[in-house]
Each structure stands twice: as C-alpha cells, then as structure tokens.
C-alpha cells in the first residue's frame with residue numbers, strides 16, 4: 001500500500017510502498033480517505049531535536065484522519081464495513097489506575113499513533129477498535145479529518161466555564177484559532193487572541209475573535225483598555241508554547257483567573273511565580289483529548305452550529321504532499337488536507 005514514511009534520519013518524508021498492516025483480534029482496519037498535517041508532523045518533517053530523539057526510523061507517520069472501516073478482528077463488534085470513522089490517536093494501556101477509573105487521557109503508558117506506532121498517512125491504518133470514533137453523516141470528511149486537533153482545542157477551551165467571561169488565547173496556530181470559535185460559540189464575552197503572524201491573526205478574526213493582536217506591533221494592555229476591561233482576563237488558554245506569550249498572559253490575568261496550558265514550552269521555562277501565587281491563579285495542564293467525552297462534545301458543537309471550516313485553507317492530493325508540507329512550513333496556512341482517494 002501507498003504510505004508517507006520517514007525512511008532516513010533526515011529532513012522530509014517519502015511516499016513509498018509498504019506492506020498491508022496486520023489486523024489483530026481487537027483491531028479495526030481503516031481505509032484512509034483524507035488526512036491533515038499536524039504541527040507534530042512538521043517537527044517530524046523538519047527532523048528537529050524532539051523528532052530525532054522520539055521517532056523511530058523507519059516510521060509511517062500521521063494521526064489526523066478520516067476513513068472507512070475496511071475490516072475488523074474477530075473480537076470486534078459494533079462497527080460495519082464502509083462506516084466512516086476517525087480515531088483517538090492516544091492508545092492507552094487499559095490497566096493503570098487512571099485507565100481503570102475511566103480517566104484514559106491521564107494514562108501513564110500512552111502510545112501515539114504516527115509517533116510511537118504506525119500512523120495514518122497511508123492507504124490503510126490499523127488501530128484498536130476501542131479507539132475508533134464513528135462520524136455522523138452530517139459531518140464532512142474535511143472536518144472529521146481535523147477532529148484530533150479540534151479535540152485539543154475543545155478539551156482546552158472547555159476546561160473552564162467561558163460563558164460571559166473575558167478570554168485570552170495566546171497563539172493563533174490552528175488550535176488557538178479553533179479555540180476562538182469555540183469560546184465565541186459558548187458565549188464568552190471578549191475573546192482576545194495574540195500571535196506574531198498576521199495571516200493567522202486574520203483567520204482568527206474571521207473565526208470571531210473580538211480582537212486579534214499582533215504583539216510585535218500592538219500593546220495588549222492598550223487593547224484591554226479599548227475593550228473597557230479594567231481588571232484582567234478571567235480565563236487564559238495558552239496555545240503557543242512560547243514562554244514570553246505565557247509570561248504576558250500571567251501579567252494580564254485577573255485575580256482568581258484560570259489558565260489551561262496546551263502549548264508545549266521549551267523545558268525549564270522561567271515565570272514570575274508571584275503572578276500565580278498572589279493572584280490565586282489556577283493552572284491546568286492539558287494533554288490530548290478526553291476519551292471519549294471530548295469526541296462527543298466535538299460532534300455536538302458542530303451539530304449545534306459551530307463552524308470551523310474556514311480554518312481549512314489548503315487541499316492537495318497525497319502525491320503532492322510536498323506542497324502541503326511547504327504550505328504548513330510557510331506559516332501562511334490554516335489546516336492542510338491531503339486526499340488519499342484522488
């Protein structure tokens with residue numbers, strides 16, 4: 001089968017021919033329809049320090065996808081051939097304390113599809129049937145293909161009550177932009193997002209941001225005054241992984257504010273802890289999606305009118321994958337979709 005894989009410990013990926021994956025007793029075989037490129041795939045493509053120490057080679061990568069059920073192991077029930085599915089990319093152990101308590105997103109033995117085991121950039125993917133999530137007919141292939149990062153945005157944004165609150169989002173990457181739309185959909189008051197990339201700030205504006213602030217040119221406290229905000233933000237969603245963005249967020253939070261941290265900073269980022277302590281801030285780390293509460297909420301949010309489709313800015317056939325990765329690397333893109341059926 002056709003697959004996009006890292007074949008050498010070097011920059012880039014190769015479109016290659018790999019054997020069909022084996023289907024275990026509890027597995028689902030998925031014929032991939034569309035995939036999307038994640039920031040993680042860019043790290044793997046660019047073969048940075050994180051990728052070099054994390055990704056085994058050879059490796060079939062990718063974890064954002066939609067496909068149809070093409071086969072199943074003998075123990076699997078509840079799925080039908082041809083059914084549209086996406087899947088949770090974190091495969092959990094099932095026996096640690098958190099797994100047994102139903103808190104699978106906190107499993108200490110998580111294995112990542114397309115990171116630690118064969119991924120979705122291929123004609124066929126095998127995952128445990130437990131991880132597959134059926135996609136309702138009224139949700140498009142394009143949207144379902146980005147459920148993985150949409151889930152990061154939903155999990156983070158819904159960590160705290162946003163209704164009527166003033167929300168600061170740092171980082172207008174695809175996930176920060178989706179968080180803007182979610183926050184507006186659940187009736188936050190002001191949703192302010194920061195970045196240093198004008199293309200992405202424009203997208204965030206299209207998705208409903210009250211203000212999209214380029215911190216290289218604009219002063220956040222001035223923007224807050226213009227919005228008649230005198231006390232600070234109630235909720236912060238850190239989605240840049242940039243230490244200076246996080247420090248700026250801490251300074252602009254109101255006392256008692258709550259912050260959900262999704263962005264992955266460099267190790268050992270220093271912050272002013274006095275901001276956390278004397279303001280009584282609450283900080284929550286967020287990893288992945290809740291299994292499977294976040295998935296049900298994603299479906300329900302879209303079915304209740306949330307529109308994240310403007311975020312999908314580029315489509316390519318998989319044979320033109322290099323153009324897709326170039327679009328992502330340029331910074332002038334939202335989500336990039338690769339079509340495996342064209």
Ligand code: NAD
Nearest residue numbers: 039171172173174175194195240241242245263264287288
């Ligand atoms: P991304 O890299 O596309 O977006 C990050 C954005 O932050 C970029 O647009 C960048 O220009 C912006 N930025 C840089 N400096 C900034 C500054 N000083 N102020 C404000 N913004 C600044 O990433 P993404 O795919 O949208 O993901 C968001 C973050 O979440 C990344 O750090 C990613 O690694 C992380 N992530 C975490 C999880 C998890 O489970 N915890 C899952 C997915 C992604």
Ligand code: ZN
Nearest residue numbers: 093096099107
């Ligand atoms: Zn576990």
